[in-house]
Amino acid sequence: MEAKKRLYLGLLTFSLFLIAAVIWLAWYLIANRTMLVNQVLLVILVAGAILFLIIFALGIMAMVIMIIRSHTTPWQESVARVVNEWLFPVALLVGKLLRVDRDSILRSFISVNNYLVRSKKVKLPGEKVMILAPHCLQNSECPHKITIDVANCKQCGKCKIGELKQLAAQYDCKLRVVTGGTLARQAIKEQKPSAVVAIACERDLSLGIQDISVIPVLGIINCRPHGPCLNTDVDMGYVHNAMNFFSKGGR
């Protein structure tokens, strides 16, 4: 078996044992609760579980408060970020059990993220912002290598890359066209922007937002008139609006 598969399966098995061990410990402590040491352990176990629940509840409350007030504080952001990371897979799992469309959940997540970002006052010069666009926005018949350097785009008008290039020049911000999440992460690592305007499908956007949770990301879902990953499109109004937000530090 390849090392990568072994690692993942090993971690899954370990998680299973861990859950089984916690359940067994809880059962053992309840069954033998007459012993003082067991009573103390049981209290610690229950207190730990309650603490987790409180943190999760606080995180969800923090998000709701931030949305209602359209304002954030550092502690609310930190708790919301932790809870988002932990509960995001759970929300997807529950959604699957309830047969809620996955893309609808991801769109909702992106919408909440955008709202939270917009409730901060993030005023940045253009060069601190990066627009990340997916390669599938490029016209599939275009011969120019824009993933290497977007300057290679001739702005012929056959796809939105030309307009994005123009917009990036207008705001003096960085523009990168990437072929996937790995290259998007690499672009962020290299350029170190303070904020990102990311264009992608629901799946890539939500994963990206989760991945780079330390900097604000405004996500814009692309349009896919020809199906996924081919000659996709984007509403430039949203991109203008996102750049305007970061340049003015307000809605």
Ligand code: SF4
């Ligand atoms: S706008 Fe740029 S990327 Fe799009 S087809 Fe024309 S030259 Fe190619």
